[in-house]
Amino acid sequence: MPTATALNNVEDVVLRRRGDLVELSHSIHAEPELAFAEHRSCAKTQALAAERGFEITTAPGGLDTAFLASFGSGPLVVGVCAEYDALPGIGHACGHNIIAASAVGAALALAEVADDLGLTVVLLGTPAEEAGGGKVLMLRAGVFDDIATAVMVHPGPVDIAAARSLALSEVNVSYRGRESHAAVAPFLGINAADAVTIAQVAIGLLRQHLEPGQMMHGIVTDGGQASNVIPAHAEMRYTMRATESSSLHTLEERMSGCFLAGALGTGCEYDVTEASPLYQELTPDGWLANTFRAEMERLGRTPVPKELEAALPLGSTDMGNVTKLMPGIHPLVGVEAGGASVHQPAFAAAAAGPSGDQAVIDGAIMLARTVVALAETPAQRDRVLAAHEQRVRA
Structure with a gap:
């Protein structure tokens, strides 16, 4: 069972870095950049990790606006995916500024416990999700080869733990x-x-x-x-x-x-x-999704009931291709946008509002605690490592 110490530690790190994470979210939001041209957003997303001592690899897979930031040397290699591309004309109406900032927060938190938990934390900057399939190109180039499990969050109008996509x-x-x-x-x-x-x-x-x-x-x-x-x-x-x-x-x-x-x-x-x-459909890992759902409820969120999740698919995402190859999740973290949904101007405004800021913090906490739970649950940790070993051999 996960220890309260590690779970509390990662949450405390996110809360201490709240100001930095919200500032990062707002900065990316203020300068929206389109697919494969996210140069400023890419640099901003990796800056806090570099300051913490993460080892930065630029342009993995030959993509100028991608990066890897690695910390630790444990056998369980966990990828935390950050997106930061915007939409033509309506900016961050999909809330990728929230995705990037929450991913950074989770990575910073996990760095604090990486040695104790036998983790290697990899923050992945993944460009061009809205158009171009950055993760697909990174998969083809072998950028994900060493990663055993990949996680991220995405903002939306409701909370969904085991989010699906088309x-x-x-x-x-x-x-x-x-x-x-x-x-x-x-x-x-x-x-x-x-x-x-x-x-x-x-x-x-x-x-x-x-x-x-x-x-x-x-x-x-x-x-x-x-x-x-x-x-x-x-x-x-x-x-x-x-x-x-x-x-x-x-x-x-x-x-x-x-x-x-x-x-x-x-x-x-x-x-x-x-x-x-x-883009393949999302195939969320059941155990990770259930753990994330419990974290949603712990923070006072109300995730969509399990039996309704499959009936509420998102649009589409290149994270689906990742979850086809390794255990992973792409949960939806709810943002109050006055009834607006993603890809609407009102949602873009909400992505830098109070509810969007809370999604950054909650998303980072829930991701970090889910990874801690994985690292400290021997049967699940072994399952993920065995799946990775089988994938490497194939």
């Missing part, structure tokens, strides 16, 4: 036709914008036949330059989601027929390219 794929669809004057010789043109229209009509008709949990949404990123010129090029970006990766693959196949329809109906050439790596 599998996601995103593509760019480009059509190529032929320009012509729209009034003088439209018959000489091949209209790429019409190809987009046909594809979108086909997608709209497909919606009636979607499997439960499947969805798609997209935008036109290029529809022509002048109304009196038949557009020779048009492009759209579509996101496809499903509750499970197998269902997502089925949806991708059906969507490919809709994209083809646009080309066939107009005579355009076309191609479909990956806009972002595939």
Whole structure:
């Protein structure tokens, strides 16, 4: 059983560093940066860890705005993931400033007990979660190879311990036709914008036949330059989601027929390219999630009941890919935003408000105490280490 000493120690560290953590959250929030361009946010997130004596590795996996900050030398290597990218136009409406600051707080707290608990604490700066799949790229590059378990928190409108997400794929669809004057010789043109229209009509008709949990949404990123010129090029970006990766693959196949329809109906050439790596669905570790749920309740939060968690999936996250490979969690920590949800301007404002600040502190405490519980529960510690050993051998 976990000792009260270690559990209390990590909580005390977070509370002592409250001012620093809230200041970090507000600073990242005040200067939002988009995927793969989070240079200031990356530097801010690693600064407190560097001051504490963490060993910093910059640009792991060749990603300029990623980092690793390591402390300790114990056999149980725990990754704490920090995100800090923002959204175009609405800044930190997903609250990644809270994620970064709570991750830093948890890492600083765990550093205080790392030697006693046989831990190596790794704070991972993971860029481009909103678009680009930073964690997927880091996984492919081997950055997570030494890590046995990975944890993080994400803000949201409610508290969910075993949060789920949707599998996601995103593509760019480009059509190529032929320009012509729209009034003088439209018959000489091949209209790429019409190809987009046909594809979108086909997608709209497909919606009636979607499997439960499947969805798609997209935008036109290029529809022509002048109304009196038949557009020779048009492009759209579509996101496809499903509750499970197998269902997502089925949806991708059906969507490919809709994209083809646009080309066939107009005579355009076309191609479909990956806009972002595939995001797998979250698979939270049951024991870690249950431990985190108990911590939520201890702090006076009211997590969604277990039986409802699967029915309330988040959007999508590249942390899903991490939880497919190792025990991990991505719980939701509630932020009061006047009824607003993530990706809304009101949520961006709340992410730097009192409730957002409390989410930083509570998130750091709950993560740190969950890791302490893991380290001090022999059966669970052995389970996680054995799973890592098996993954290394595979």
